[in-house]
Amino acid sequence: MGCSRKIEDLMAHSSWIRKMFEEGANMKTDGRGPVYDFSLGNPEIEPPEALKQRLAELAASDTPGMHRYMPNAGYEFVRRSIADYLKEETGLSFTAESVIMSVGAGGGLNAALKALLDPGDKVVCFRPYFVEYEFYVDNHGGKLVKLPTDDSFLPDLDAFEQAIDEKTRVVLTNSPNNPTGVVYEQELLDEIGGILKKKSKDNASPVYWLSDEPYRNLIYDADRAPSIFKAYDSSIMVTSHSKDLALPGERIGYIGISPNAEDSGKLFDAMTFTNRILGFVNAPALLQRLVAPLQGMTVDLGWYKRKRDLLYKELIRYGYEVNKPDGAFYMFPKAPSGDDIEFVKKLQQRRVLVVPGTGFGAPGYFRISYCVNDDVVKGALPAFRQVLED
Numbered sequence: 001m002g003c004s005r006k007i008e009d010l011m012a013h014s015s016w017i018r019k020m021f022e023e024g025a026n027m028k029t030d031g032r033g034p035v036y037d038f039s040l041g042n043p044e045i046e047p048p049e050a051l052k053q054r055l056a057e058l059a060a061s062d063t064p065g066m067h068r069y070m071p072n073a074g075y076e077f078v079r080r081s082i083a084d085y086l087k088e089e090t091g092l093s094f095t096a097e098s099v100i101m102s103v104g105a106g107g108g109l110n111a112a113l114k115a116l117l118d119p120g121d122k123v124v125c126f127r128p129y130f131v132e133y134e135f136y137v138d139n140h141g142g143k144l145v146k147l148p149t150d151d152s153f154l155p156d157l158d159a160f161e162q163a164i165d166e167k168t169r170v171v172l173t174n175s176p177n178n179p180t181g182v183v184y185e186q187e188l189l190d191e192i193g194g195i196l197k198k199k200s201k202d203n204a205s206p207v208y209w210l211s212d213e214p215y216r217n218l219i220y221d222a223d224r225a226p227s228i229f230k231a232y233d234s235s236i237m238v239t240s241h242s243k244d245l246a247l248p249g250e251r252i253g254y255i256g257i258s259p260n261a262e263d264s265g266k267l268f269d270a271m272t273f274t275n276r277i278l279g280f281v282n283a284p285a286l287l288q289r290l291v292a293p294l295q296g297m298t299v300d301l302g303w304y305k306r307k308r309d310l311l312y313k314e315l316i317r318y319g320y321e322v323n324k325p326d327g328a329f330y331m332f333p334k335a336p337s338g339d340d341i342e343f344v345k346k347l348q349q350r351r352v353l354v355v356p357g358t359g360f361g362a363p364g365y366f367r368i369s370y371c372v373n374d375d376v377v378k379g380a381l382p383a384f385r386q387v388l389e390d
């Protein structure tokens, strides 16, 4: 026995996304024609030119000390510039002590959860949910509670209110959402905030709202994402530039703690510490310098919108049931037969790779990740139609 039984077990149930990716990799070399791969959230668009230029300048700089350790939370000037951006966005008094630079959103979520959870504490989320939450929460001894959503994938607030008890320490939301593309409006955030306020009072201890927002700048028909910071005081936002600047391999993001959060100073110290002891130590130095002045910059949203519009129009025309996504780059149609795994296999036989909703805790649906080139979308459309006709 090489690894622990626990990890062996977790790996066996690890991820449909990876499974589809691996099957796709095999298909791509089988010599039987093109594969239309919508399985990963790995943008095929390149980062903006301005970013590449800045990166080249930074890499060429001979300023001494640029590659050394810095405070575990990240460079003070970088955190201050992000704090200014958040201040401008929310009107709240963010400072450098509200921001911790992280190794992507994944690193930030782990640092935050480790700082917040005691063994057995509950973390509440809504189905469908990003599959890694299960592992991240388990990493820190927590228990993930998954709550229902309605036909539009919006939270069932009655179930939410009932589910929060004295063991609930964190509410974990994700908007714009992976896998549905749903964006929570400010009104909904305010309602969630109202419930959390009441529950924190009942518990005589804050329920922290952890908002996972790597897609916060990928919204199609509005300027900026509605803000949890305006909806609830004890709120923490985790984001990254994996998606908005198309840098997922570079691993750069940050945690933003509301200046109004209960014990915000303690949270900053704790998450700086957990970032260190989880082995991240600090976020990559060069990447911190790179993104500091690029807050609010995104890749060309039109590149995504074009694909969303084409896919949505055609899938509806073929007879699929699907919500039009408002953000991110995912679509989550109903599997017409009801059996998502069987349907995904049928698409796979036609060389189209998508991920079954089962992998996101929502059987009966499938996820299309359309962060791919136009020819992949266009090439796959006949298969989406034919598989319905079969």
Ligand SMILES: Cc1ncc(COP(=O)(O)O)c(C=O)c1O
Pocket: 041, 103, 104, 105, 106, 107, 130, 174, 177, 178, 212, 214, 239, 240, 241, 242, 248, 253
């Ligand atoms: C909802 C969600 N959260 C977190 C992450 C992790 O992002 P990062 O690459 O910034 O770690 C992803 C990546 O796909 C995601 O979809």
